[in-house]
Amino acid sequence: MTILEIQNISKHYGKIQAVKGLSLTVQKGMVFGILGPNGSGKTTTLSVITGILKPQTGSYRWFEQEPSKWLNRKVGSLIEIPYFYPYLSLYHNLKIHCLIKNVPEKDIERVLEITGLTTRKGSRFDTLSLGMKQRLALASVLLGDPEVLVLDEPANGLDPEGIAEVRNIIKLEAEKGKTIILASHILDEVEKVCSHVGVLKWGQLIASGKVNELLVEDDTIIISCERMSELHEVLVRAGFVKTSHFNEQEITLTLADEKTSADLNAFAFKNGFTLSQIEVRKKSLESQFLELVR
Amino acid sequence: MKQLFKIELVKIWNYASFRVILILHFLLFLLVLFVSSQIDISVPGVTVKNFFQFPHVWESFAWIASWFNLLLAVTLILLVGNEFSFKTFRQQVITGLSRNDLIIGKSFIVLLVALYGVLLVLLTSTISGLIFTRGLSLAVVFEKSYLLVVYFIQAVGYMTLGFLIAVIFRNTALSVVMYLLYFILIEPIIRLLFPREARLYFPVKIISNLTPRPEFLTIASDEPMLDAVGQSNLDLHAIGIATDPLPFYLTLLLALGYIAIFSSLIFIILRKRDI
Numbered sequence: 001m002t003i004l005e006i007q008n009i010s011k012h013y014g015k016i017q018a019v020k021g022l023s024l025t026v027q028k029g030m031v032f033g034i035l036g037p038n039g040s041g042k043t044t045t046l047s048v049i050t051g052i053l054k055p056q057t058g059s060y061r062w063f064e065q066e067p068s069k070w071l072n073r074k075v076g077s078l079i080e081i082p083y084f085y086p087y088l089s090l091y092h093n094l095k096i097h098c099l100i101k102n103v104p105e106k107d108i109e110r111v112l113e114i115t116g117l118t119t120r121k122g123s124r125f126d127t128l129s130l131g132m133k134q135r136l137a138l139a140s141v142l143l144g145d146p147e148v149l150v151l152d153e154p155a156n157g158l159d160p161e162g163i164a165e166v167r168n169i170i171k172l173e174a175e176k177g178k179t180i181i182l183a184s185h186i187l188d189e190v191e192k193v194c195s196h197v198g199v200l201k202w203g204q205l206i207a208s209g210k211v212n213e214l215l216v217e218d219d220t221i222i223i224s225c226e227r228m229s230e231l232h233e234v235l236v237r238a239g240f241v242k243t244s245h246f247n248e249q250e251i252t253l254t255l256a257d258e259k260t261s262a263d264l265n266a267f268a269f270k271n272g273f274t275l276s277q278i279e280v281r282k283k284s285l286e287s288q289f290l291e292l293v294r
Numbered sequence: 295m296k297q298l299f300k301i302e303l304v305k306i307w308n309y310a311s312f313r314v315i316l317i318l319h320f321l322l323f324l325l326v327l328f329v330s331s332q333i334d335i336s337v338p339g340v341t342v343k344n345f346f347q348f349p350h351v352w353e354s355f356a357w358i359a360s361w362f363n364l365l366l367a368v369t370l371i372l373l374v375g376n377e378f379s380f381k382t383f384r385q386q387v388i389t390g391l392s393r394n395d396l397i398i399g400k401s402f403i404v405l406l407v408a409l410y411g412v413l414l415v416l417l418t419s420t421i422s423g424l425i426f427t428r429g430l431s432l433a434v435v436f437e438k439s440y441l442l443v444v445y446f447i448q449a450v451g452y453m454t455l456g457f458l459i460a461v462i463f464r465n466t467a468l469s470v471v472m473y474l475l476y477f478i479l480i481e482p483i484i485r486l487l488f489p490r491e492a493r494l495y496f497p498v499k500i501i502s503n504l505t506p507r508p509e510f511l512t513i514a515s516d517e518p519m520l521d522a523v524g525q526s527n528l529d530l531h532a533i534g535i536a537t538d539p540l541p542f543y544l545t546l547l548l549a550l551g552y553i554a555i556f557s558s559l560i561f562i563i564l565r566k567r568d569i
Contacts, residue, residue, distance in 0.1 A: 072390035083385035
């Protein structure tokens with residue numbers, strides 16, 4: 001089922017074009033990461049699809065329907081910094097969210113437990129650390145057990161421990177089958193959590209697909225054998241090599257299109273080269289990302 | 295609707311500043327009543343205690359309560375200003391409320407606080423009237439009790455104007471200053487630019503005139519004194535200082551009209567501007 005369909009959305013603030021002609025689809029069960037440098041339109045996109053901002057052109061549909069008030073029950077969103085009443089306790093802040101979403105008050109205990117805040121439920125919001133505040137924000141989004149989570153930089157400003165906590169919460173929710181749309185700068189986290197990714201640049205979608213498909217391209221192969229330069233020459237002549245460099249210890253190369261590491265191994269053996277080492281290093285999302293947005 | 299009311303109750307019930315202001319309001323009002331009750335004018339034929347008797351007690355206590363309407367308005371400004379400062383209006387829209395819901399929720403608080411004011415006047419007036427009135431009868435007790443409703447409308451008027459100013463300026467301190475300035479300075483100065491008759495129609499003038507100052511000498515004078523002296527008040531009209539006040543029903547209608555205008559402006563502003 002298509003959970004979200006965005007068609008040709010554009011949004012500008014005066015002369016600044018924040019999002020331009022953006023179209024993408026999110027299917028049920030995906031953990032969809034939206035990546036992009038600062039100012040690429042990630043927050044604007046999420047703000048449009050959650051109804052906070054109105055696009056100048058284009059449209060979007062949730063659950064294959066026009067969005068309306070019911071959306072808030074099915075979609076939990078965390079856009080920018082969450083705002084709570086500093087003088088109210090965690091419990092009372094969440095109680096307000098329960099009343100707005102028409103969710104039973106007893107759900108508060110459940111989300112506090114998921115986010116590890118049960119012991120602090122009576123504490124005032126302004127006494128919490130940044131990590132706890134972010135976890136409270138996640139707790140508020142989880143109220144009512146929505147089918148979809150829309151999260152804008154959920155680990156923003158957190159220390160490594162906080163980032164790991166947030167990542168675990170997101171993973172747990174993803175394992176329950178929720179659809180998650182996540183905007184983040186932290187590429188390592190997107191790599192670990194997301195199944196699909198869309199890359200924005202200057203308000204436009206420049207790449208999208210499965211995370212492991214984006215990683216398949218241009219894997220680096222490291223091979224070693226006794227006659228390095230000879231092997232290198234043979235591989236180049238046979239059309240295995242896209243890019244390469246070698247030294248006395250190893251040859252580092254990227255394979256040409258439609259060639260696999262298994263093909264290379266078989267070819268080397270057939271031509272009398274016994275490889276002492278063959279290592280496949282997947283290109284990181286970060287390097288992919290940086291290449292795309294440069 | 296019930297949900298919106300519950301949301302606002304959660305906010306105010308656990309907000310220490312709100313409780314402090316209301317307690318302060320309560321204590322100040324009682325203090326003024328107590329001090330007033332201790333006033334002793336040693337003039338034969340003049341009895342201050344008449345103000346504490348039915349039916350005049352409704353008028354005098356509503357008038358004294360009106361002094362503290364500014365405090366109630368400041369309370370409302372604080373609550374609305376906080377929503378902008380903490381960006382919780384924005385968060386509530388993100389979570390699922392509409393902008394209209396935000397206004398309706400705060401309107402419930404306006405009505406609740408005004409009701410608190412009315413109950414305070416009702417309670418104190420009733421106690422005072424029962425203690426000080428000789429010769430109780432239903433007619434005497436209830437003769438001017440309609441002023442409770444009038445006071446309610448006045449309190450709503452003050453707070454709705456405060457709500458509007460808070461929505462315009464979105465900053466608690468600035469809104470309080472602007473509210474007080476408008477009340478004490480801006481409107482009085484603007485009124486001076488208009489003909490005397492027109493000055494009566496301005497919003498603060500109308501709303502504050504809902505509970506006019508009681509005629510002290512008339513109420514305080516015993517009957518023999520009234521018979522002997524005749525009209526108690528200096529004829530300010532004759533010497534050109536005062537204009538005839540507007541009829542009460544017109545003042546009430548205009549007050550309700552201004553409340554409707556302020557409320558409409560609040561809706562328009564919140565709908566059009568980013569929160």
